[in-house]
Amino acid sequence: MDEQTQWHAGAAPTTNQCPGHRFYGSDEVYYCGHNCTIMDIAPVNVVARAHEAANKLLGEMINSREQRTVSSTGGEKGVKLERFDLIPVRPLADLARRYGVGAEKYEERNWERGYEWSKSYAALQRHLNAFWSGEDEDPETPGSHLSAAAFHIFALMEFVEKHPEFDDRQKA
Template identity: 45%
Template sequence: MTEKDDARKNDGEKLRYDLVPADALEQLAGVFTLGAGKYGDRNWEKGFAFTRVYAAMMRHLQAWYLGEDYDQDDGQHHLAAVAWGAFVLIHFQMNGPVMDDRPV
């Protein structure tokens, strides 16, 4: 069956998970896996102060910016650690716990 012969289906409003790069998602899963091994599954869901997550994200981003792609302590990609922070902050804002201690 060719693409032209495929059954028609309207997916226009559905989320396109197929567009998320699998290799980057795998790096993100690696950060979650490392955290689960160190602190227990889903421990992060207890919450963190937003500024604590932000500070960690900025340390990882700065290390990456200065040419260090992988964290020397745990081997995780620095940008995956930044993505982890962004993901958990989104989750906390949407679902709690909200520990929003931003200065503004």
């Protein structure tokens, strides 16, 4: 080992501090094939350790979002954050009717093809303004203005993921 410089206990060199050399070893000892004299150097595996710690923390956060329940018979079940059982049935049915009306008026799943976001935003605003000025039911299509607004909010939420190419929001 007289031809190599050795670093101990996480004090591994970085390539910036020893240009042109490859380091090998474990978390405890690092070696350079060159006879370097750089002694006060940062660990090579700092990024890997930080990534591992972040993944562990993220896993703990995700797991903490599940609440385990035990029934009187001893049956165990995890309850996730996605609580569909908490969504009110009547407004959800109204929203489902809105999707059905759209399927009759245009074509089933037509909206999934995407279009300029401003079109849904404008329709959303029109329906909210009509509701806010006292008109509950949409006179043009069966259903409430709020279910129409909800449809456009859902469409925009989906477009963010599926159709960024139609994002025509004004940039500040």
